[in-house]
Amino acid sequence: MDKGGESDETSGVTGVRVVDARKSPSTDKSGGASDRPSAVERTVDKRGITGDGGPEVKDKNGNSSDIPPDEVDDGVVSEGRNKIFRLEGAIYSIVKTTQNKLISSVNEPNKILKNFNKRFDDLSIEITKISNENSILKTNVSKLENKLLEIENISSLSSQISEFNITNELADRQPRAQNIILYNLSEDSNNTQNSTSDGDRLKLIFNEMKIDFNPINFNRLGKLSNRTRPLKITFMDTKNIFKILRGQSKLRHFPDFKDLPFSSDKTLKQREHMQTLRKELQSRRENGEIDIIIKYIKGNSQIINSKNL
Numbered sequence: 001m002d003k004g005g006e007s008d009e010t011s012g013v014t015g016v017r018v019v020d021a022r023k024s025p026s027t028d029k030s031g032g033a034s035d036r037p038s039a040v041e042r043t044v045d046k047r048g049i050t051g052d053g054g055p056e057v058k059d060k061n062g063n064s065s066d067i068p069p070d071e072v073d074d075g076v077v078s079e080g081r082n083k084i085f086r087l088e089g090a091i092y093s094i095v096k097t098t099q100n101k102l103i104s105s106v107n108e109p110n111k112i113l114k115n116f117n118k119r120f121d122d123l124s125i126e127i128t129k130i131s132n133e134n135s136i137l138k139t140n141v142s143k144l145e146n147k148l149l150e151i152e153n154i155s156s157l158s159s160q161i162s163e164f165n166i167t168n169e170l171a172d173r174q175p176r177a178q179n180i181i182l183y184n185l186s187e188d189s190n191n192t193q194n195s196t197s198d199g200d201r202l203k204l205i206f207n208e209m210k211i212d213f214n215p216i217n218f219n220r221l222g223k224l225s226n227r228t229r230p231l232k233i234t235f236m237d238t239k240n241i242f243k244i245l246r247g248q249s250k251l252r253h254f255p256d257f258k259d260l261p262f263s264s265d266k267t268l269k270q271r272e273h274m275q276t277l278r279k280e281l282q283s284r285r286e287n288g289e290i291d292i293i294i295k296y297i298k299g300n301s302q303i304i305n306s307k308n309l
Contacts (some may be wrong), residue, residue: 172267177238179265180245182231187220198231205257209247211240232265245296264296274301 182205188197198218206213216236220229235241244262251257266274277294281303284292291306 169267169269173270176265176267177241178234178236180233180235180241181221181263181265182233183261183263184228184259185231186228187224202231202233205251205260206244208254208257209244209250211243211247214240270301277301277303 182202185198185201198220202215202218203213214235215233217234219232221232222229241264245264248262251260274294281292281294284303292303293306294301295304296302297304
């Protein structure tokens with residue numbers, strides 16, 4: 001650079017002083033030339049001289065750039081924009097992720113609370129259902145208890161009636177044990193009492209059976225009618241009754257007495273039981289059981305096999 005102009009070219013210089021060559025250099029008081037800037041010097045603020053002599057360009061942050069604004073490459077601008085877009089996208093993604101996490105963290109308790117409310121409602125329904133079933137069960141149990149009480153009362157009454165019937169039955173059987181009934185013995189129409197006729201024929205019958213005739217009483221049962229009435233015979237000793245019942249089979253050999261069956265003096269219940277046994281005996285014989293009979297065992301009539309005798 002010539003003497004007509006002087007520049008301070010140093011790193012970091014922000015201004016350039018330019019001296020007008022048309023003006024003479026200033027002189028100091030001693031008559032020599034002075035290095036101080038003259039009044040015509042211009043100061044360019046905030047600008048420097050680039051390496052190629054052009055003005056120095058600064059960006060918005062104050063950083064220097066040697067590229068003039070009109071010479072900036074479009075590729076660089078595009079790349080910068082892409083970086084900005086990617087940065088914005090990354091920021092958006094981070095913000096969106098954070099937002100979703102926040103929403104999720106807020107919704108999760110609501111979801112848990114909703115599930116809890118649903119389970120609570122279901123539990124309430126089950127409790128109500130169980131309560132209703134329990135009420136029905138209590139009602140049924142109460143009904144069963146009432147029925148059981150009725151059954152117990154009936155059973156108690158039945159037991160009392162049964163005991164009463166048994167007592168009456170035993171009381172009725174006791175005097176009957178001394179009696180025996182003879183069927184089909186014809187009555188003498190000329191004698192209404194038939195005492196002599198019946199007594200004489202009884203002696204003949206018992207003589208054929210080899211049994212001592214010593215009854216204390218005998219009489220016809222029922223009112224006089226066209227039908228032959230049964231003859232009831234009373235003995236002092238019940239042993240005579242069993243002798244007659246066992247020995248009546250001997251009468252089958254006598255034509256006059258073969259159709260005269262003897263029977264014990266039965267109560268109403270005994271007669272009903274015997275009638276049931278006769279029907280059962282008939283039914284079983286019709287089904288092929290031919291070796292069965294009705295026999296008294298220890299005072300009770302039963303159907304047994306005759307081969308077991």
